[in-house]
Amino acid sequence: MTGPLAGLRVVELAGLGPAPFAAMFLADLGADVVRVERPHAGFTMPIDPRFDTLQRGKRTIEVDLKHPGGPAAVLALAAHADVLLEGYRPGVAERLGIGPDDCLSRNPRLIYGRMTGWGQNGPLAQRAGHDPTYQAITGSLHAIGRAGGPPQLPLSLVGDFGGGAMYLVAGVLAALHEITRSGRGQVVDAAIVDGVAHLMASPYSLLAGGAWNDERGTNLIDSGAPFVDVYETADGRHVAVAALEPPFYAQLLGLLGLSDEDLPGQWDRAGWPCLRARLAEVFATRTRDEWAQVFDGTDACAAPVLSMREAPRHEHLAARGTFIERDGNVEPAPAPRFSRTPAGFPPPPAAPGDTDPATVLSDWQVPEAASLLAGGAIATPD
Numbered sequence: 001m002t003g004p005l006a007g008l009r010v011v012e013l014a015g016l017g018p019a020p021f022a023a024m025f026l027a028d029l030g031a032d033v034v035r036v037e038r039p040h041a042g043f044t045m046p047i048d049p050r051f052d053t054l055q056r057g058k059r060t061i062e063v064d065l066k067h068p069g070g071p072a073a074v075l076a077l078a079a080h081a082d083v084l085l086e087g088y089r090p091g092v093a094e095r096l097g098i099g100p101d102d103c104l105s106r107n108p109r110l111i112y113g114r115m116t117g118w119g120q121n122g123p124l125a126q127r128a129g130h131d132p133t134y135q136a137i138t139g140s141l142h143a144i145g146r147a148g149g150p151p152q153l154p155l156s157l158v159g160d161f162g163g164g165a166m167y168l169v170a171g172v173l174a175a176l177h178e179i180t181r182s183g184r185g186q187v188v189d190a191a192i193v194d195g196v197a198h199l200m201a202s203p204y205s206l207l208a209g210g211a212w213n214d215e216r217g218t219n220l221i222d223s224g225a226p227f228v229d230v231y232e233t234a235d236g237r238h239v240a241v242a243a244l245e246p247p248f249y250a251q252l253l254g255l256l257g258l259s260d261e262d263l264p265g266q267w268d269r270a271g272w273p274c275l276r277a278r279l280a281e282v283f284a285t286r287t288r289d290e291w292a293q294v295f296d297g298t299d300a301c302a303a304p305v306l307s308m309r310e311a312p313r314h315e316h317l318a319a320r321g322t323f324i325e326r327d328g329n330v331e332p333a334p335a336p337r338f339s340r341t342p343a344g345f346p347p348p349p350a351a352p353g354d355t356d357p358a359t360v361l362s363d364w365q366v367p368e369a370a371s372l373l374a375g376g377a378i379a380t381p382d
Helices: 018-028 070-079 092-096 100-106 131-136 157-182 192-199 201-208 246-255 269-283 288-295 315-320 357-363 369-375
Strands: 009-013 032-037 058-062 083-086 111-116 186-191 228-232 238-242 302-304 323-326 329-332
Touching: 009 018, 009 070, 018 032, 018 058, 018 083, 018 111, 018 157, 032 070, 058 357, 070 100, 070 369, 083 157, 092 100, 100 111, 111 157, 131 157, 131 192, 157 186, 157 192, 186 192, 228 269, 238 288, 288 302, 357 369
Parallel strands: 009 032, 009 083, 032 058, 083 111, 111 186
Antiparallel strands: 228 238, 238 302, 323 329
């Protein structure tokens, strides 16, 4: 494996969403990730496993944690790992015998990363939830949407992946740095509600400073300002505009063929409805791609709104290699970039049964490999 995390060993206890994404992130950067699947795991993503990008770059073994030897198999891996990631409800790992105390007693240098929606403690810790419910109590969901309309769900980017997985990764990397001083592992409690609240640092600062209205869709960066919004074009597509600074706003007006002398001032809130109507009227006169040509090479801060099928073909993303192609299908490339230790092309997703567990145990130099494989808790190839 190549990348800045080459040589790092990670155990991922299989789950859904943010924890698998965090493990994929570490694998993208070179870590050796072993995903421990449970037989009959319940709900899974409704796609063929070979298309599940969140599983790329990992090796997968199947362990029956209800088998008497199941926990021992996980503990054996944890004893030789640098990091373990799990996304169970609080207390589940402990009941299975693979909680932090169990693992750290075998490996005091282990970083034990826990990913939940509500956190390991608090009144909601044992409650089921998903991305929208976690966002709902942080103030973020209320703030996303247009004036007079309901809150809008921003995919799972804000909660599961932004406030969840990325904070788990950051916590793990911070703990790995700290261990160079202390020599001791620790538990990382990454909760989506904590991460989303942290992501809201800027809006909460604006609110405290009197520069944010709690009514969504009425603020500078939430579609309240007509020069930070999305406009429909003649072909029913859209252009995004974010011309905040006066020089960029002036370029925008010029390219639209408008004069600020005939319009309300940029910061005249009372005139924003009139300005929005005029901008909408002009954008509706050309197609999205025609406007893209108009704005090309300028600082008007306007861009075509591309679909997921269109985005990989954009010349800028193509030039940077922001997306990669595997067997005719597109997926995001590893990020960020490194000057000396670049991440390589990630191996394909691994489905249960694709990995020989004997190879994993041998690579990780697990001394009890033979007895673990003979015990029946680990699924082996036929």
